Amino acid sequence: MSTGFVVWLTGLPASGKTSIANCAASILKERGYKVEMLDGDEVRRWLSPEAGFTREDRRRHLIRVAHVARLLARNDVIVFCSFVSPYIDVRREVRSIVEKDVPFIEVYVKCSLGECIRRDPKGLYRKALKGEIKNFTGLTDPYEPPPNPEITLDSENFSAEFNAKKLINWLNEKGLLNLKI
Amino acid sequence: MSTGFVVWLTGLPASGKTSIANCAASILKERGYKVEMLDGDEVRRWLSPEAGFTREDRRRHLIRVAHVARLLARNDVIVFCSFVSPYIDVRREVRSIVEKDVPFIEVYVKCSLGECIRRDPKGLYRKALKGEIKNFTGLTDPYEPPPNPEITLDSENFSAEFNAKKLINWLNEKGLLNLKI
Numbered sequence: 001m002s003t004g005f006v007v008w009l010t011g012l013p014a015s016g017k018t019s020i021a022n023c024a025a026s027i028l029k030e031r032g033y034k035v036e037m038l039d040g041d042e043v044r045r046w047l048s049p050e051a052g053f054t055r056e057d058r059r060r061h062l063i064r065v066a067h068v069a070r071l072l073a074r075n076d077v078i079v080f081c082s083f084v085s086p087y088i089d090v091r092r093e094v095r096s097i098v099e100k101d102v103p104f105i106e107v108y109v110k111c112s113l114g115e116c117i118r119r120d121p122k123g124l125y126r127k128a129l130k131g132e133i134k135n136f137t138g139l140t141d142p143y144e145p146p147p148n149p150e151i152t153l154d155s156e157n158f159s160a161e162f163n164a165k166k167l168i169n170w171l172n173e174k175g176l177l178n179l180k181i
Numbered sequence: 182m183s184t185g186f187v188v189w190l191t192g193l194p195a196s197g198k199t200s201i202a203n204c205a206a207s208i209l210k211e212r213g214y215k216v217e218m219l220d221g222d223e224v225r226r227w228l229s230p231e232a233g234f235t236r237e238d239r240r241r242h243l244i245r246v247a248h249v250a251r252l253l254a255r256n257d258v259i260v261f262c263s264f265v266s267p268y269i270d271v272r273r274e275v276r277s278i279v280e281k282d283v284p285f286i287e288v289y290v291k292c293s294l295g296e297c298i299r300r301d302p303k304g305l306y307r308k309a310l311k312g313e314i315k316n317f318t319g320l321t322d323p324y325e326p327p328p329n330p331e332i333t334l335d336s337e338n339f340s341a342e343f344n345a346k347k348l349i350n351w352l353n354e355k356g357l358l359n360l361k362i
Binding site: 034036046047049050060063064067068071072075076077 | 215217230231241248249252253256257258
């Protein structure tokens with residue numbers, strides 16, 4: 001059986017998904033685990049360069065990501081997927097693809113819209129509020145929080161480091177990692 | 182350093198690429214290697230369901246495949262990619278993506294057009310000859326043989342088993358495998 005699995009971080013733009021994933025990934029790499037990060041911005045460039053941000057574009061893109069993550073994880077890689085992935089039904093579809101082969105851990109990175117707008121590290125909310133970006137999740141497009149995520153991380157009140165450690169402890173307790181902490 | 186690499190089989194439709202890859206893959210799996218097969222028909226369904234067979238469609242699809250293969254191979258997986266991949270420049274682009282991280286072995290599966298038409302296991306040449314398929318490589322679309330493949334396998338005169346063993350011996354001699362034969 002593979003030792004890999006897929007950690008899927010979902011949350012509003014600028015909620016801190018990628019920071020948490022990067023932090024957790026680097027801790028696990030140091031401990032000798034094989035880790036890959038599939039991140040919204042970077043992966044789109046090669047996987048779905050032609051895709052926009054309509055509901056169907058997002059869906060098609062995330063289904064591809066799910067297959068790539070599954071292939072990696074069934075070969076003993078821990079895969080962190082950091083995507084807004086705003087729709088419950090698409091995340092369910094993603095889960096069903098991944099779970100054919102390996103465990104799927106949905107992580108809800110929870111941060112209020114107000115705080116995300118305040119942080120806005122890439123200036124995307126600012127642009128969207130000016131009407132320069134269409135289909136922007138949280139403003140002009142819906143975000144559907146997971147009703148039953150495996151774990152919720154509060155990124156409004158806690159640091160990425162704290163949340164990464166919380167996530168790793170959770171994975172360890174569930175037997176997905178084999179760390180002595 | 183990763184022990185993975187990418188074996189890219191190119192050749193006319195029905196030249197026997199997938200048969201050779203399947204045979205080599207199963208030998209290597211038996212020996213305990215991690216192996217993935219990325220095969221034209223199967224991969225298209227999830228990676229590029231919307232793509233057709235124009236030059237640019239093919240290119241975009243194969244670039245995606247190259248990235249997926251690279252991700253797998255840099256995590257110690259031996260990846261067999263079985264694609265007509267008719268254009269020299271696209272294969273060069275594929276190679277440059279893969280070689281950022283891992284070795285790329287281009288395998289030319291050589292079989293005459295006449296013999297491919299005679300075999301035609303999926304009846305595709307028959308359809309293409311009736312004009313029912315457009316952009317069909319070998320008939321209405323060009324196939325550009327590799328000028329300098331790492332290895333050429335003659336699938337016109339030799340069986341898939343013979344060619345798979347020849348390929349494995351070659352990989353072993355080059356130090357990519359560690360088999361006692």
